[in-house]
Amino acid sequence: MAWTREDMARRAAKELVNGYYVNLGIGIPTLVANFIPDGVDVTLQSENGMLGMGPFPYEGEADPDLINAGKQTITELNRTSYFSSSDSFGMIRGGHIDLSILGAMQVSEEGDLANWMIPGKMVKGMGGAMDLVAGVKKVVVIMDHNARDGSAKFIKKCTLPLTGVRVVDMIISDVGVFLINDDGATLIELAPGISIDDARSRTEAEFNVTKNL
């Protein structure tokens, strides 16, 4: 009864605060847009040069000049503005985006993130990930808690090349929710059917457990 991808996205959506400017990564993070709570109004940024990203277009209405950072066709909203890539990353690097939600291959107990490169495999590139984790105020990772071979992804020290050092503030995985700050990592929520012992056995990183869990 661990969390599904949708459950993780729904949980991540609780991190959205009314008025936030948010950048959602490719993959599960994109799903977060489907679970924005009622009464919470957030503006989605796409790093290729857009604030106020709308949903996919209706069939037959896709505009090749209007894509998101995942190169998917999208639509604009009333509030939308467009800008250049340098203005877009000025916004990101300058700390103007409140929240970034993205995927991970590994996260360390100090919040180091690896999500762009596996040595020996063809590297596609980091795109805007390094800029986002360096510049955005709060970084939330959504990931499967373990790799396909069962190995831990939340570990003491990343073994893969890093995307950023001490950048992750929260991990939402199928196991539960971990906060990471200067005091280290803390398990603050468990997915249904997951025990603290389950979480420990599936994690290499050291973490505290919040009271009353």
Next chain:
Amino acid sequence: MAWTREDMARRAAKELVNGYYVNLGIGIPTLVANFIPDGVDVTLQSENGMLGMGPFPYEGEADPDLINAGKQTITELNRTSYFSSSDSFGMIRGGHIDLSILGAMQVSEEGDLANWMIPGKMVKGMGGAMDLVAGVKKVVVIMDHNARDGSAKFIKKCTLPLTGVRVVDMIISDVGVFLINDDGATLIELAPGISIDDARSRTEAEFNVTKNL
């Protein structure tokens, strides 16, 4: 029969080349716009954020949102574009402006320029002058050859605080025209009624004289 201010401005206008983007400083340099040769089309930049500066407005038509870097009301042309101060100085610093014509208090024989500050007097500020001389491809100075007290302004080494080092490519004064490059300064034209000896006696800087003058 030395050159008047208008003569100097007219001579400076000969440095304009068709297609050039030009920044004109405050004072005599502004007059250059009145002498643009027939068939030569240049675009005037104003560093407060405008390309394609037009003439003064007709009486009653001044627009407070439309001024030049000297804070004078002006007009726009067909080709005009507006932009921010950072874009404007990106243009200047990035070497996109072909020619800058400005005034000077002192110029050294190596092309050092002093035109913004007299120690002991209230300093108004350098405005955009340091950026212009550092970034523009060719810098032409228009100035009275001597100060009011008769002292030389084209000298071996500037005594006033500098605006830029080795930045002046040409001086146009009431005495004549001097080129400055890596070989030093060269007198290339004389105003009517001025002899080479006159020029030497009124100048502290060392300079060569072009053949056949």
Next chain:
Amino acid sequence: MSKVYSDAKDALDGILFDNMTIMAGGFGLCGIPENLIIALRDSGVSGISAISNNAGVDDFGLGLLLQTRQIKKMVSSYVGENKEFERQYLAEELELEFNPQGTLAERIRAGGAGIPGFYTKTGVGTLVAEGKEHKDFDGETYIMETGLTADVSIVKAWKGDKEGNLIFRKTARNFNPMMATAGKVTVAEVEELVETGELDPDQIHTMGIFVQRIIISKGLEKRIEQLTTRQREGA
């Protein structure tokens, strides 16, 4: 959580404190946030470090805050039009840091874009370079300048919408867009406030993300510093 405030006083409420740093848009008197400057004066906040290309004139623009001695320090490129400024400066009542205009513009842009330092040729070999790090690139010498941010930026735009998207008009744009990005809080006054969606999304100069509070300008004077005109030929 509307960004729209009723007036300048309301829009500055709760964000001012003594010895704060304020950026104020405008070039000369062109494109200055007139209402917000007056409200800043009326707030009585003191010890301001003001980052602004110019210092207004004696009785208008930032000159109003000089009259009341609310400004402790100016960071500017040119302050030639202000007698009170000159008096306070010569009496050493006012600190002054001159920046070349392009360096000032770029420092503000850098501050807003998360760039703490950059290199420029501007000012090499001059007083401006003293004490600054020098570095050679391709055989040419450059100096390092740092990014600038402010506790509050006050800017003036032509049109704005309720999301804080702004459009400027002609040379009234000048320093306003960069300053909007470099304020921890940015307050904008606009001549016309429209509904969200009325501005063309391709044509927005300052994105709403940079603007936290917005008001409609009231009673704009738009004073002209140097009225220069020509006569109609044959008139």
Next chain:
Amino acid sequence: MSKVYSDAKDALDGILFDNMTIMAGGFGLCGIPENLIIALRDSGVSGISAISNNAGVDDFGLGLLLQTRQIKKMVSSYVGENKEFERQYLAEELELEFNPQGTLAERIRAGGAGIPGFYTKTGVGTLVAEGKEHKDFDGETYIMETGLTADVSIVKAWKGDKEGNLIFRKTARNFNPMMATAGKVTVAEVEELVETGELDPDQIHTMGIFVQRIIISKGLEKRIEQLTTRQREGA
């Protein structure tokens, strides 16, 4: 001295040479200078160092120049959509320099704006920081990145006028405006070429000063990389 050229071949005439550096605008296949890329391929120029956020797909965009082995090196942030790229890279026939996307964008802007180096937090502690100068500002560590320029930039705009002023449309803007500033020669292709004066001077994204040559795009394909749609409710 018109900036308007008859077609892409004509517009590239006399400015290409082997082992040159070329910047090409676009994000994925969105906003790429389709005509100029094809003319570049047909010119046969070789040993190109290409600065472009992406590398196109196998049979479109910069992929066309990979097919013909005209590209020696790519400077990009993401090249995931191109099999031929992968083959050449793994066979060590192609050099590749990855830049974080924001760092790439800023390096290009810096190159066009006369800034030879700047500091950024992006990439600190990662492979990207190796060999780069580190510097602390206010207790945080940053790395120095350098400005980028190109011998020729090729960009794509929506509308342009005969002075070279350009306006981009929606997310097809992306890297095009900065690249226009960073080319020693910049060539633009536009969907619509209008008379000078028809574009609103407050709304020009790229000023004509940055554009030396301009053509009208012909037969634009505007290929969509990932068509994603939704169904109308109740449909």
